[in-house]
Each structure stands twice: as structure tokens, then as C-alpha cells.
Amino acid sequence: MVEHVAEHHHSLARELECVSGVPIFQQLAQPQLTSVAEVTRPIHAKKGQTVFRPDEVSQTLYIVNAGQVRLYHLADDGKERVLRVLNPGDFIGEIALFTDEIHSNYAEATQTTELCTISRDALTTLIQRMPPLALSLLSALAVRLKSAEHQATLLAIPDALPRLAGYLMDLSQGKATALTLPMSKQDLAAYLGMTPESLSRKLKQLVMAGAIVTSGRREIRVVDAAKLQALAPQ
Amino acid sequence: MVEHVAEHHHSLARELECVSGVPIFQQLAQPQLTSVAEVTRPIHAKKGQTVFRPDEVSQTLYIVNAGQVRLYHLADDGKERVLRVLNPGDFIGEIALFTDEIHSNYAEATQTTELCTISRDALTTLIQRMPPLALSLLSALAVRLKSAEHQATLLAIPDALPRLAGYLMDLSQGKATALTLPMSKQDLAAYLGMTPESLSRKLKQLVMAGAIVTSGRREIRVVDAAKLQALAPQ
DNA sequence: CGCCTAGTTGACAAGGCTCAACAGGCGTGG
DNA sequence: CCACGCCTGTTGAGCCTTGTCAACTAGGCG
Known part of the structure; x- marks a missing residue:
């Protein structure tokens, strides 16, 4: 390697x-x-x-x-x-x-x-x-x-949930679409300044809230952009 | 001219x-x-x-x-x-x-x-x-x-102390010099993704450790760059 | 088919945020 | 020029979130 x-x-x-x-x-x-x-x-x-x-x-x-x-x-x-x-x-x-x-x-x-x-x-x-x-x-x-500056503002948010929600909003561009994560979840966790464990839990929370559904390793479908938006910062 | x-x-x-x-x-x-x-x-x-x-x-x-x-x-x-x-x-x-x-x-x-x-x-x-x-x-x-990307990597660090130490290292460019904060402490706290209270405590911690001394509202003198470096990430 | 890594779940502890009260500079107005 | 007041910054106590450690499950690749 x-x-x-x-x-x-x-x-x-x-x-x-x-x-x-x-x-x-x-x-x-x-x-x-x-x-x-x-x-x-x-x-x-x-x-x-x-x-x-x-x-x-x-x-x-x-x-x-x-x-x-x-x-x-x-x-x-x-x-x-x-x-x-x-x-x-x-x-x-x-x-x-x-x-x-x-x-x-x-x-x-x-x-x-x-x-x-x-x-x-x-x-x-x-x-x-x-x-x-x-x-x-x-x-x-x-x-x-x-x-890069947008990411910096995201990362300055202390709570993990709005950080993740904001990231997903960016990826989906505010629409209720299916999307593929550009990296593995452990990489994404590091990118978002949290642990893989936290990412897993926060994703689950979003699923529970009815904002997204997950399918497979890297597939996520935003089913309720408004709910996601409500959890995201700004 | x-x-x-x-x-x-x-x-x-x-x-x-x-x-x-x-x-x-x-x-x-x-x-x-x-x-x-x-x-x-x-x-x-x-x-x-x-x-x-x-x-x-x-x-x-x-x-x-x-x-x-x-x-x-x-x-x-x-x-x-x-x-x-x-x-x-x-x-x-x-x-x-x-x-x-x-x-x-x-x-x-x-x-x-x-x-x-x-x-x-x-x-x-x-x-x-x-x-x-x-x-x-x-x-x-x-x-x-x-x-901007450097700041993003700083902000991705969950612990406030290395985040602050890393910021001060950047400002002082690794040398033991006097420096003036470019903004108020509450603004700096927001910039570094923490609360003013945390910033105050972490600064005190750095003073206790003998890494810096503070004087006045925005003046900071790095007295031990090595100590600061040790607390900073990377 | 089995191993290895990615991802999940749980229990615990630690660190930071929140709220609240206090101190200290600086500017303003008397 | 001084005093007052306000805003900035500090300190303290309790709770909540998240990191840590550990065990477990699930995919993917050989």
C-alpha cells in the first residue's frame, strides 16, 4: 500500500x-x-x-x-x-x-x-x-x-445532530432525494468532527425522526427535507 | 510616491x-x-x-x-x-x-x-x-x-484545549512572542466553536501551565512555545 | 465459506454547555 | 475629571452530550 x-x-x-x-x-x-x-x-x-x-x-x-x-x-x-x-x-x-x-x-x-x-x-x-x-x-x-468556510461554520457547532443535518442538507441541496455518501462512515465521522459511534447514533436519530431512510452502506434517502432543515443550523 | x-x-x-x-x-x-x-x-x-x-x-x-x-x-x-x-x-x-x-x-x-x-x-x-x-x-x-481548511481541521477537534492551543500556535507562528488577539474574546470563542466561558477557562489553564501570560484585554504573550506546541494537535 | 474490516449498540465517565452571579474596563455624561 | 453604568470577561455548580471502551453484528473480499 x-x-x-x-x-x-x-x-x-x-x-x-x-x-x-x-x-x-x-x-x-x-x-x-x-x-x-x-x-x-x-x-x-x-x-x-x-x-x-x-x-x-x-x-x-x-x-x-x-x-x-x-x-x-x-x-x-x-x-x-x-x-x-x-x-x-x-x-x-x-x-x-x-x-x-x-x-x-x-x-x-x-x-x-x-x-x-x-x-x-x-x-x-x-x-x-x-x-x-x-x-x-x-x-x-x-x-x-x-x-471550506461553510464547513468551518458547520464544524463550529458544538452539537453533533445539527452538524450532521447541515451536512446532509448540503449534500441533498435541500431536496428530498436519494444520495450516496462520498466516503465511508468512519471517514465521514472524522470529517464532521465526531466519532463513528456518534455518527451512527445521530443517523439513527434522523431515521427515527422520519427525516431520512438508510439503505445499504452508503445510501441515504432524504424523505422529509423540512424535518432535516428544522434540525440543521442557520 | x-x-x-x-x-x-x-x-x-x-x-x-x-x-x-x-x-x-x-x-x-x-x-x-x-x-x-x-x-x-x-x-x-x-x-x-x-x-x-x-x-x-x-x-x-x-x-x-x-x-x-x-x-x-x-x-x-x-x-x-x-x-x-x-x-x-x-x-x-x-x-x-x-x-x-x-x-x-x-x-x-x-x-x-x-x-x-x-x-x-x-x-x-x-x-x-x-x-x-x-x-x-x-x-x-x-x-x-x-x-480555511486549516481552521476546519482545528474545529474538528472535539477538545477545546488543543483547539485553542492550535489557534495560538498559528497566531504566534510557533515563536514565543507577544501577540494581540484580532477580536474580542467572545468573538474568538464563537470562532473557535466554544462558549466564552470555556475559552476563559482554557486560557486560564494555559496560563497555569506556564505556556502563556495574559495582560490586558487582548494581549497575550507566549512564554513557552514548546508547552503550547505539546498541547496543540497535529 | 470464513476471515477481516466497517458499522452498530450498550454502559460509563469526562468534558463542555447552560444558567447564574460576580468582577473589571472603558466610555459616557455630568 | 470623576462617577456611574454598561458591556466584557470571569468564576461557580449542575446537567447533558459526547467520547471512550468493549462486545457484538453485518457485509465484502479473498
Whole structure:
């Protein structure tokens, strides 16, 4: 589980596929996409493999193209704190673009995953040549910033139930839909700043209240958005 | 240094002063600074005044030039949750640049404050004309994102003492220095996800442990960074 | 089919929140 | 300039929530 990820350097086709699937580059024209593809290196990781680990000096932007990457922090009591989960289109390493970021987190593939990597120098050059790219990067960062600050306000709530309800409201976007948890329950518990035991109990409480029903390991269906809303903060 | 330009565009003097003091625009050349100043509108707020309130549709970037702005959220139990405090050079409203942001927070001046405002249209135009501006905006957003995510990891810690110790470590940057709290203790308590009572007790605990000494309302001196570090998480 | 991890449930203890009363600064007005 | 008053911060006591530890169940993967 500590093996190195496989790197590939071949035709541009692969890079193009990687690049064109990513929202950040979506509105670029074909020739510009090719320029981006030229400086992109795809890497692959199988389930459980580590993409990067702490203390590596990084000057690379990682963009998830397919699969899923779990970003977590290892506390010195041995507990893993999940920071977030990267799905296709998400990226990590933006700070590496401006300072020599020393990663303090682990990135681990939770399934077979393909990532695009772009070096700092290549990306800054690209940004200066393609203003639309700068705008879409800014937009992506702004969105992430908003969600990070939102999460911070959620976590500042001392009671576990509204914290969980607020999280589920975000996931379901206020509607009574079925949804799949983006991570395991123990990871979710860490993400929400509680123990797996508490998460289990609070979920049960929501089921009892008639707000949600659970089915299977990661499936949740919101049946009464109003009840959930009433338990959520704000 | 502003004088020279002021002679040519006298009406811009105020805007230039506002713009040139802001880190985001710092490395722009003089003519570019003038372009920025041309689309900037300074606004002023006295202590206690509200800069904006929730449900206002905003297409504006606010940059604090002097003074301090407190950004907070009003829960429906009437309690204020401080999201962060903006000091000179900090900005807010970046999400407004990409979507019609509906502010969910209040912004209130804690002292006599001057802000620069730039409209969405003006800023996107500027970005496309000035690649370095895009880079420095990206850099600023990345830094804020990092600190927001860091705060989220802090808040996910259930025990109040390490949470506080971690916050103080961040403020003091690991050194044994004197520091001034950027906000009142009750605001800090909300920011750290605890009650003012808990904050008071935990601070006392840190003083007892010999890690810090307090003097006055907002002054804290770290006397033993190692002790503080030992109590902080990671 | 069986093992191993993820998830659940229960009992207990500890920590933080709540409520309430008190002290101490700072600004305001006399 | 002083005194008063208000707001900020502190201290105390009790209860409630959540973390901890432990045992148990349920899926998933080999």
C-alpha cells in the first residue's frame, strides 16, 4: 500500500482525454486544450495507493480525472482526519503554485484513479497566455473557498445532530432525494468532527425522526427535507 | 510616491491610495495601478456600521484598506458566529465575481474603516488585461483556502484545549512572542466553536501551565512555545 | 465459506454547555 | 475629571452530550 504510482509518458491522446474531462479547462478552445495537454502528465493509482505523502516538497497541481482520492491528515495519536474527498474534476496542490508547499497531508486513491499533473512553471506560463484559464481557476478556487468556510461554520457547532443535518442538507441541496455518501462512515465521522459511534447514533436519530431512510452502506434517502432543515443550523 | 500621479489625475488620488496599499495589487506597475484605481470606488464605515447584510445580491469585491471588518453569521437562536476578521489587505466577495452571490453574512466595521470596492465586470476586464493580477489573486485565494481548511481541521477537534492551543500556535507562528488577539474574546470563542466561558477557562489553564501570560484585554504573550506546541494537535 | 474490516449498540465517565452571579474596563455624561 | 453604568470577561455548580471502551453484528473480499 506504499508502492509508487505508475507514470506514463506517451501519445498526446491520453493527455488530451485527461485534460478535456476537467471542468477547469472546459471552456478552452481546441488549440488551447492542446497546449494544456502538452504540459500535462497523467498518473495512475490503484485502490489504496498513495499519490503523495507529507513532507514532500511539491510544485505540482493534481487534477482528478477519474476515480477518487481521499485527502487525510495523520494525527500523532494515530487517528486519520479526512479533510476532503476528491472526485473527478476536483484538484489539489494549488498552493504549490505560489510557494513551495510542503504537503502536510496524505493523498490516497480509494479506487482505481487517474490524475493529471501540471508543474508550477508550466501552469503559470499557461495562465499568463490564457486569461480565460485564470478566470476559471479563480472561479474554482472561490467555490472551494466558499465550501471550506461553510464547513468551518458547520464544524463550529458544538452539537453533533445539527452538524450532521447541515451536512446532509448540503449534500441533498435541500431536496428530498436519494444520495450516496462520498466516503465511508468512519471517514465521514472524522470529517464532521465526531466519532463513528456518534455518527451512527445521530443517523439513527434522523431515521427515527422520519427525516431520512438508510439503505445499504452508503445510501441515504432524504424523505422529509423540512424535518432535516428544522434540525440543521442557520 | 502617489503624489506624482496625483498631479495628473487629481480625482484619482484617493482611489490610488486605496489600491496601492493592498497586497493584491502590490506588484503591478504604476500605469496598471492607475487602471485599477480608475474602476475602484472607496467606501467608508464608522465603528459599528454595517458594510453589507445578508440577502443583498452582490457583484462587488470589497478590499479592506484601513481599519477592520468583522464578518459574522446570525443564527436563528440570535447568536453571532464570527467567520473571520478582515484586516487591511484582506478582501471579501470573491465569489461574487463568478456567481450572483447572495451574502449570507453580515459585515460590520469594528473601527473607522476604509474599503475599496470593484465591480465584477470591471475586475474581470482587469484580469484579462493583466495576467500578473490574475496570479496574485489566485495566490491570495490559495492562501485563504489553505487557512480555511486549516481552521476546519482545528474545529474538528472535539477538545477545546488543543483547539485553542492550535489557534495560538498559528497566531504566534510557533515563536514565543507577544501577540494581540484580532477580536474580542467572545468573538474568538464563537470562532473557535466554544462558549466564552470555556475559552476563559482554557486560557486560564494555559496560563497555569506556564505556556502563556495574559495582560490586558487582548494581549497575550507566549512564554513557552514548546508547552503550547505539546498541547496543540497535529 | 470464513476471515477481516466497517458499522452498530450498550454502559460509563469526562468534558463542555447552560444558567447564574460576580468582577473589571472603558466610555459616557455630568 | 470623576462617577456611574454598561458591556466584557470571569468564576461557580449542575446537567447533558459526547467520547471512550468493549462486545457484538453485518457485509465484502479473498
